[in-house]
Amino acid sequence: MDGQHHSDHQNADHAHHTRHGHNQSTLAGAPGSHARHSGGSDHSSHSPQAFKNRFWISLLLTVPILVYSHHIQAWFGFSPPHFTGSEYMPPLLGLVIYLYGGVVFLRGSLQELRSQRPGMMTLISLAITVAFGYSALVTAGFPGEDLYWELATLVVIMLLGHWLEMGAVQSASGALAEMARLMPDTAWRIENDEPREVAVSVLSRGELILIRPGARIPVDGSVIEGESHVNESMITGESIPVVKKPGDRVIAGSLNDDGSLRVTVEKTGSETALAGIMRLVEQAQSSRSRAQILADRAAFWLVMVAVGSALLTALAWGLSDASPTFIMERVVTVLVAACPHALGLAIPLVVAISTSLSARNGLLIKDRLAFEQARQIDYVVFDKTGTLTQGEHELVSIYTTEGLEEERALVLAAAAEADSEHMISRGMVRAARRRGIALPPASSFEYLAGRGVRAVVENQEIRVGGPNLLSHLGLTLPPTLVSGAADAGSRGETVVYLVFDGSVQAVLTFADVVREESREAVNTLKEQGVKVAMLTGDSEAVARNVARDLKIDRFFAGVLPENKASKIEELKREGHRVAMVGDGVNDAPALVTADVGIAIGAGTDVAVESAGIVLVQSDPRGVARLINLSRAAYRKMVQNLAWATGYNLLVIPLAAGVLAPVGFVLPMAAGAIVMSASTIIVALNAQLLHRFRG
Numbered sequence: 001m002d003g004q005h006h007s008d009h010q011n012a013d014h015a016h017h018t019r020h021g022h023n024q025s026t027l028a029g030a031p032g033s034h035a036r037h038s039g040g041s042d043h044s045s046h047s048p049q050a051f052k053n054r055f056w057i058s059l060l061l062t063v064p065i066l067v068y069s070h071h072i073q074a075w076f077g078f079s080p081p082h083f084t085g086s087e088y089m090p091p092l093l094g095l096v097i098y099l100y101g102g103v104v105f106l107r108g109s110l111q112e113l114r115s116q117r118p119g120m121m122t123l124i125s126l127a128i129t130v131a132f133g134y135s136a137l138v139t140a141g142f143p144g145e146d147l148y149w150e151l152a153t154l155v156v157i158m159l160l161g162h163w164l165e166m167g168a169v170q171s172a173s174g175a176l177a178e179m180a181r182l183m184p185d186t187a188w189r190i191e192n193d194e195p196r197e198v199a200v201s202v203l204s205r206g207e208l209i210l211i212r213p214g215a216r217i218p219v220d221g222s223v224i225e226g227e228s229h230v231n232e233s234m235i236t237g238e239s240i241p242v243v244k245k246p247g248d249r250v251i252a253g254s255l256n257d258d259g260s261l262r263v264t265v266e267k268t269g270s271e272t273a274l275a276g277i278m279r280l281v282e283q284a285q286s287s288r289s290r291a292q293i294l295a296d297r298a299a300f301w302l303v304m305v306a307v308g309s310a311l312l313t314a315l316a317w318g319l320s321d322a323s324p325t326f327i328m329e330r331v332v333t334v335l336v337a338a339c340p341h342a343l344g345l346a347i348p349l350v351v352a353i354s355t356s357l358s359a360r361n362g363l364l365i366k367d368r369l370a371f372e373q374a375r376q377i378d379y380v381v382f383d384k385t386g387t388l389t390q391g392e393h394e395l396v397s398i399y400t401t402e403g404l405e406e407e408r409a410l411v412l413a414a415a416a417e418a419d420s421e422h423m424i425s426r427g428m429v430r431a432a433r434r435r436g437i438a439l440p441p442a443s444s445f446e447y448l449a450g451r452g453v454r455a456v457v458e459n460q461e462i463r464v465g466g467p468n469l470l471s472h473l474g475l476t477l478p479p480t481l482v483s484g485a486a487d488a489g490s491r492g493e494t495v496v497y498l499v500f501d502g503s504v505q506a507v508l509t510f511a512d513v514v515r516e517e518s519r520e521a522v523n524t525l526k527e528q529g530v531k532v533a534m535l536t537g538d539s540e541a542v543a544r545n546v547a548r549d550l551k552i553d554r555f556f557a558g559v560l561p562e563n564k565a566s567k568i569e570e571l572k573r574e575g576h577r578v579a580m581v582g583d584g585v586n587d588a589p590a591l592v593t594a595d596v597g598i599a600i601g602a603g604t605d606v607a608v609e610s611a612g613i614v615l616v617q618s619d620p621r622g623v624a625r626l627i628n629l630s631r632a633a634y635r636k637m638v639q640n641l642a643w644a645t646g647y648n649l650l651v652i653p654l655a656a657g658v659l660a661p662v663g664f665v666l667p668m669a670a671g672a673i674v675m676s677a678s679t680i681i682v683a684l685n686a687q688l689l690h691r692f693r694g
Helices: 048-067 070-076 086-101 103-114 120-139 148-172 174-181 273-286 290-319 324-337 341-360 368-376 384-388 406-417 423-434 467-473 479-490 516-527 540-550 561-573 588-593 621-656 668-691
Strands: 186-191 194-199 208-211 220-225 228-231 242-244 261-267 363-365 379-383 389-400 442-448 452-457 460-465 494-500 503-514 531-535 554-556 578-582 596-600 613-615
Touching (some): 048 103, 086 103, 103 148, 120 290, 120 324, 290 324, 324 621, 341 363, 406 442, 406 460, 406 494, 516 540, 516 621, 531 540, 578 588
Parallel strands (some): 379 531, 531 554
Antiparallel strands (some): 186 208, 389 503, 460 494, 494 503
């Protein structure tokens, strides 16, 4: 059938291309991503268990140090039993705690100094080294009072803070490990019509495998035989299982439900869609945003401020004839209280959590900057075909002559078109199946070039085609069909004529129908204060009809792919922050031009390189979720940064002793406790992001 028969929709039947990276690691072994902290230190080499073990051992060693500390004995008025060498217990155990519990901080400070980016590890190391060094001098005879109990409590509290922090970071990054566990290690390969269990790693493209009920699918492939429901929620976020039948694609890691499937292998291991998602999640978790860069800079300068404050504290109290012990306590307290631990955690933990939440909501973040900018979007431009619409022509209405029922007209037209592969033909057959109609067989099928099709159905010659068919046959529309055909044409619908018995008996109209989700998507965006526009290569009539249906105020029709970017630039010149939503192929220039490019992933094509964000499902409602999550994550970043910096600005002067003249001196242990509490508050605040529901 020609273009007269079926309108030419330039954007229909989009092709999605997936370009996976060349990561050769297997899916099951793909590494997780840990948040990076300010100052260049990296905790990815440490596990929560490592910090937990050091914490408990150091805590046990701290108890006798506290019991035999002169300060503690004087404060609580007790005298512990003494034995030979008991006076050396605090320095010996203090040395063990310094070397065993403090080694993680000492190593971290060396890494920071080598990278010329001193941060929190440097400050912690300074504090515990000064406390231990001064105490060792006192033990050797230097006048003053040792600080072993302060050293021990500082290390214990810092280990506790790091243990809790690492547990939070590992939990936030756990989506990758969860995804890796979805992949089975073995598969049932069909050999000589018999299933044989083999390692997934030995499967090759084109081989046939058996997927039994209740089993996870080990590869990306196509169903050859069988029918079943498959749960793809870990990829798409959609909890309802999807029906899979011959010709449908299946995704590695998804769960087969009630039927048995035979699947042709297409992609395995690191080439699968799930592996691609994992790479994108890991890449996004480790990528740096503007806010994170700002936090790193703030942490660096905080180190400078802390060291400077410590030096000024020592100088000021030295000039006031304070005791060496008091001066040392103030210096160490300043260094302890000023640790930018909370500041270093403020951004990375939010990044890790928001990235994991995005993946679970069907949003894959390729570019952290794009995700960060999404909160500022005030104009979203949607490609029409396949984004706001289904991308397939569906039956809209049937107009018949007197005496012919609509169902009968559909039966004859669909039966005649059943052997055609045209999108309108497929739409007819789908409409008949949805109505539960069994199509009679057709014979003598003939494609009429430029006009339509001809076939014999139930011993009756049937012709189906567009305006050229009527011209060729010299037929005109009966008066009863003129109005319906005219109305459909004004709405931009494709009009198809059913001809038999020498006259036009029915008019069937088709359109690329709007997704139900699109209405909700547009309404939600408007409620968020975001304007919506539509971009399409279709005619003005088609575009106007869709825009009217979705209540979209602005649309651009008849736009060629190469001209789409100019429409985005037009909106940007008007002062808008623009997001473009398309399929990443014909829309690639527009996606790149927009402030935020959002690609439709169509289920498995998750690596559209022209976009910063990928919607795994072809569901436009994901755009509103993206903007909401971006705004929520930004609020958490701002809250954490404000808390962390505000805390330091308040505590450093108190640690230095500015209120000493009025009788208040912040104890060093209290400084450590408050600092650790600040870190925990930031971590808990970031965890509140888990309440996000879109």
